[in-house]
Amino acid sequence: MIVKYITKQTQLPESGVKNTIQLLNEDCTIPFISRYRKERTGNLDEVQIGEIVKYKELFEALEKRKIAILKALEEQNVLTSELKQKIEATQDLTTLEDLYLPYKKSRKTKAETARKKGLEPLAKIIMSQNANDIESIAHNYVKGDVISVDDALEGARHIIAEWINERSDVRNNIRQQLERFAMISTKVVKTKADDEKAQKFRDYFDWEESLTRIPSHRLLAILRAESEGYIRVKIEIDNERALDKIESRIIRSNNACAEQIVLAIADAYKRLLLPSLSNEALQIAKNRADESAISVFAKNLKQLLLGSPLGEKRVLAIDPGFRTGCKVVCLDAQGQLKYNETIYPHPPKSDAAGAMKKISSLADAYKIEAIAIGNGTASRETEAIIRKIHFKNDIQVFVVSEAGASIYSASKIAREEFPDYDVTVRGSISIGRRLQDPLAELVKIDAKSIGVGQYQHDVDQTNLQKALGGVVENCVNAVGVNINTASKSLLSYVSGIGPKLAENIFEYRNEYGVFTSRSDIKKVPRLGGKAFEQGAAFLRIKEAKNPLDDSAVHPESYKTVETMAKDLGKNVLDLIGNSDLLKKIDLKKYCSDSVGLPTLQDIIKELEKPGLDIREQAKVFTFNQNIKTINDLKEGQLLPGIVNNITNFGCFVDVGIKESGLIHVSNLSDSFVSDVNAHVSLHQQIIVKVLEVDIPRKRIQLKLYK
Structure with a gap:
């Protein structure tokens, strides 16, 4: 009955629904099913599997309510065979409650x-x-x-x-x-x-x-x-x-x-x-x-989490401020704190010359490759000062969103990571790490605090948490995780792992050192066969002896790859990145009852570019330096901006001042817009035209120019 119910609701193939339910009942995760069980599901993607999960839960809740109602009616001695038949045949909760309404033990009426x-x-x-x-x-x-x-x-x-x-x-x-x-x-x-x-x-x-x-x-x-x-x-x-x-x-x-x-x-x-x-x-x-x-919110969060990483670069991060100064930290390529200090380039101290000298010396001392400046108070003023510095080497300067950084800096996670530093230092570290890898840093913050939704505090919090948790899980597993550098927070979102096993992995790594192969993962306490099956392919081992350990090829398929290499008279390493060699492989030869063309095609794609990051690399962006406050805006101006929030009625754009401007849905295109996300994406760099500036209400109306 559950298969027919879900098939009717989703219009997905019955066989795919049936097999997906079986996999879910075997404690398989959505990322694992969508990536490594394509033959069983009929190549359903994570969105379709998510729909099956949703209606599976609704069906189970309906069945649970039916049992409770039938029991109550039996206790009242009013359950007839006809009423029982109607209740059991009911496919929605509203009809079920209507059937039960005459028999409810109501208060005094x-x-x-x-x-x-x-x-x-x-x-x-x-x-x-x-x-x-x-x-x-x-x-x-x-x-x-x-x-x-x-x-x-x-x-x-x-x-x-x-x-x-x-x-x-x-x-x-x-x-x-x-x-x-x-x-x-x-x-x-x-x-x-x-x-x-x-x-x-x-x-x-x-x-x-x-x-x-x-x-x-x-x-x-x-x-x-x-x-x-x-x-x-x-x-x-x-x-x-x-x-x-x-x-x-x-x-x-x-x-x-x-x-x-x-x-x-x-x-x-x-x-x-x-x-x-x-x-x-x-x-x-x-x-x-x-x-x-x-x-x-989910679409925005996905775009934010999959934002462009700078990668493993040495970063100097600045959390700007006026009276309390700018908190500066230097991070190595893996995001570890090397140095921290406070500079005071702005009023009341106004020591811009001293601040520039200090930043220049730190850049030299720590071989800094990029500078990350938080986009909060005093951001533009700090950026202007940094851009005046003549660095010895070519250093890129980025303005990074601070949304949720204060939440992280005061959190238990931050205290565990940096017990000897205060919230201001932790906040600066978070800004720097966000530039290096937005996903790895943002998973430490409650998604609701990142500020990319509309009315997130007014919607059903259980449904919101479930949806956002699913987005984070899908993003983490789509990118993959370096098991030897990942935080507990990041590891906890890996398919089949969860918070407890993530902690065990973290502690094992601290005690025994880095993992040298995927098979080592099995040594982690309480990480059994099911967890290994679900999570191993999403965990990467850099510079492993077996090159497949740093790829999305599942360990269960290693033998297939080894057979392919052997049949070509080569070893596995010879196949990596060798498109000409991979084209010679006749995939049909390796099909079996459990492995079909979809999985084999994924394996070949992964061997061509193993461990390829699906995210684009971070790009430098510069606001119009003449626009510092809302008073500098004039109708008709063309300005560079960054999309910082998307809603159903349009998108908000950061043009480099405190107030974000709104591109109403009607100003996104000359034709009808049914989906804002089809025209802009979060953190996209765009050019906007100023249509209207309402200074008293601090509202800015914009139009998408290009």
């Missing part, structure tokens, strides 16, 4: 109170719609706590209202109307209208829009404004039409009973159906908005 007064028989008579003189019949129920005919009829209507609320056909009809016609409207809370903090939400002080068509970023902004108490939100449909639809389903007479039912329908709609189902509709819209926002 008006209907339950009326039942205790003995008014359910009267409610049944009214619902039969056969009685004409219903008031006379109701008079028979005036006793005990029922003090009048009106009291009796009202209690009966409360019971009828509950019955109407529990009817799945009625609920589904209201759901359909909400789905097609619901409007979301907002009104400002008058006592908060003049609050300074409320002004960022002023567009939504009086707003109305279709709930189905509202963009995700706008809905999340509205819901944040509501949660902070600045506005009130309502979900509305045409009440008259909704009531007519319910009445047409229930009323089949034109007598006094019908009049009572009309009143009960109005009560059910206003008190039970609309509040419940409008909240449900809003939650569905919120879930859609969450999914969209999380998707944007």
